[in-house]
Amino acid sequence: MTCTQCHKREALSDRRRTILSRDVGTEIPGGRCFQCIVDDPAYHYPIISWAVRKREETEQRIRDTLAWPLEFIDRLVGSLRG
Numbered sequence: 393m394t395c396t397q398c399h400k401r402e403a404l405s406d407r408r409r410t411i412l413s414r415d416v417g418t419e420i421p422g423g424r425c426f427q428c429i430v431d432d433p434a435y436h437y438p439i440i441s442w443a444v445r446k447r448e449e450t451e452q453r454i455r456d457t458l459a460w461p462l463e464f465i466d467r468l469v470g471s472l473r474g
């Protein structure tokens with residue numbers, strides 16, 4: 393289904409729209425593509441703040457993943473110095 397607003401891009405599927413509504417915490421209306429939804433002032437802020445939150449969570453996960461090998465290396469170096 394083509395977006396009812398821009399008539400160019402593919403509208404979000406019901407499934408993706410349901411997931412996005414749940415993640416963003418506000419009901420996203422159907423029939424529009426992601427870009428048109430983000431450009432809508434009514435949904436712009438909730439979506440952007442969700443995206444920022446998502447990015448921070450991802451960065452934290454990466455830091456947590458990287459922290460383990462660094463701790464491991466520290467302990468290894470410490471044990472070698474004994």
Ligand SMILES: [Zn+2]
Binds near residue numbers: 396397400426427
């Ligand atoms: Zn559109």
